[in-house]
Amino acid sequence: MMPLILIFVIFYFLLLRPQQKRAKEHEAMVAALKPGDEVVTNGGIYGKITRVGEDAITVEIAEKVRVRVTPASVSRKVGDEPTK
Template identity: 50%
Template structure:
């Protein structure tokens, strides 16, 4: 009787394990990488927003926003969380002074 109950729940446990390793874990890694990318954005980086706008970061604000220059003298405020990718990173200020 006990062996029968374990045999019934084994497929459910296996399905959950497969779902965890194929769906949940990669999604958590992707979110962690995105958060790290967003926190590392600084002035001079070239970025792509989720809306497809490509521009250069002109100012990083403390309230979760950045100012992106999309054309000469055209700046927009964008939430950091809506960044899709950082195309090119600038060198840290400490590296420039060496």
């Protein structure tokens, strides 16, 4: 029984905890997004945020070309280190 508990504890600290930490960091980054921020989406598209709503963010990817994306699809701000 003890080895099973030990395996679970190791699994938690090596896999689950870092993943939870990254998720919290991503949520904080998304909550701090504002118009003018340059971002990269999960699809690799670079753009500048023009509008932030509750359920969608408008990103300008070229002059007069804007797309609406979900906040969760923004992977990082341009200039920030990519999450590992």
